Amino acid sequence: MSSNFFAVVAGAGPGTGRACAIRFAKSYPVVLLTRKPESYQDTVAEINNSGGKAIGISADTSDVKSLDAAFETIAKELPGSKLAAAIYNVGAGFQRKPFLELSVEDFDVAVGGNARGLFNFAQKTLPLLLESVPDSEHPPTLLITGATASVRGSYLFSTMAASMFARRALGQSLAREFGPKGVHVAHAIIDGVIDIPRTSQYNVNNGAEDGKIKADAVSTHSKKHSKAALQS
Numbered sequence: 001m002s003s004n005f006f007a008v009v010a011g012a013g014p015g016t017g018r019a020c021a022i023r024f025a026k027s028y029p030v031v032l033l034t035r036k037p038e039s040y041q042d043t044v045a046e047i048n049n050s051g052g053k054a055i056g057i058s059a060d061t062s063d064v065k066s067l068d069a070a071f072e073t074i075a076k077e078l079p080g081s082k083l084a085a086a087i088y089n090v091g092a093g094f095q096r097k098p099f100l101e102l103s104v105e106d107f108d109v110a111v112g113g114n115a116r117g118l119f120n121f122a123q124k125t126l127p128l129l130l131e132s133v134p135d136s137e138h139p140p141t142l143l144i145t146g147a148t149a150s151v152r153g154s155y156l157f158s159t160m161a162a163s164m165f166a167r168r169a170l171g172q173s174l175a176r177e178f179g180p181k182g183v184h185v186a187h188a189i190i191d192g193v194i195d196i197p198r199t200s201q202y203n204v205n206n207g208a209e210d211g212k213i214k215a216d217a218v219s220t221h222s223k224k225h226s227k228a229a230l231q232s
Contacts, residue, residue: 004080004081004082005028005081005082005083005084005132005136006028006029006030006031006074006078006081006082006083006084007021007024007025007027007028007029007030007031007083007084007085007087008030008031008032008033008074008083008085008086008087008125009021009024009030009031009032009033009087009089010033010034010059010061010086010087010088010089010090010117011033011034011061011087011088011089011090011091011145012032012033012034012039012040012043012056012089013034013039013040014039016089016145016190017032017034017087017089018043020087020089020143021043021047021054022043022046024085024087025047025052025053025054026052027084028084028085029052029053029054029055029078029081030047030052030053030054030055031054031056031057031074031077031078032044032054032055032056032057033057033058033059033061033070034056034058034059035058035059035060036058037056037058040056041056043056044056055077055078057070057073057074058070060117061088061090061113061117061118061120061121062092062112062113062116062117062120063120064120067120067121067124068124071124082128082131082132082135082136083125083128083129083132083140084132084136084138084140084141085140085141085142085143086121086128086129086141086142086143087143087144087145088117088118088121088122088142088143088144088145090113090114090117090118090121091113091114092109092110092112092113092114093106093107093110093111093112093113093114093159093160093163094160095160096156096157097156097159098156099156102158102159106159107159107162107163109159110159110160110163111159111162111163113163114160114163114164114166114167115166115167115170118144118167118170118171119170122142122170122174125142126142126174126178126183129141129142129178129183130178130181130183133181133182133183139182139183139184140182140183140184141183141185141186142178142183142184142185142186143186143188144167144168144171144185144186144187144188145187145188145190146164146167146168146171146187146188146189146190147160147189147190147191148189149161149164149165150164150167150168150189151165151168151189153165167187168187168189171185171187172187175187
């Protein structure tokens with residue numbers, strides 16, 4: 001494990017976030033950010049008990065002050081460490097609802113978590129990633145998880161599609177701006193249902209074996225992205 005660098009995962013609850021934290025913890029101390037402690041406590045304990053180092057911090061990425069406080073805590077807990085990888089996996093506003101039954105609040109929740117949250121997170125992490133460029137073995141990386149809704153507006157998913165389109169667009173702009181500066185930015189579309197307790201009752205692919213995506217497979221793909229060369 002490298003003690004000079006760390007990784008941070010925003011949206012580190014069960015599923016993809018947890019799997020990414022465990023995967024990155026094999027190489028770096030990991031910071032897990034979620035709104036509620038119960039979402040990260042088990043994963044933090046699992047990593048620390050297995051010989052890694054993990055820190056859990058309660059933070060709301062849609063709130064700038066909350067995120068500022070979180071990164072102040074990180075600086076105190078990991079003094080002198082540089083950021084190797086930042087993963088944005090926050091999900092918000094998932095609902096299947098007719099458009100005319102939606103409220104402005106429904107829209108704001110989706111945009112707040114999926115798009116504004118990424119904006120805030122990127123503004124906190126990109127300066128740290130830029131600082132790591134001269135010393136990092138691999139390009140410092142900002143990874144953004146997306147969904148089918150990032151590229152296709154589906155029936156009854158208007159708020160999610162609008163907010164996830166914005167998330168992908170922001171990621172594309174960041175990749176073009178910061179790639180030439182040595183920071184790798186990637187948006188990974190998870191095109192399917194993740195196999196987690198919340199989706200246990202979902203009938204996916206008529207119940208076929210492996211019809212759902214395993215979170216560990218997503219984390220493996222994300223770790224490869226973090227080591228990709230800038231020209232890839």
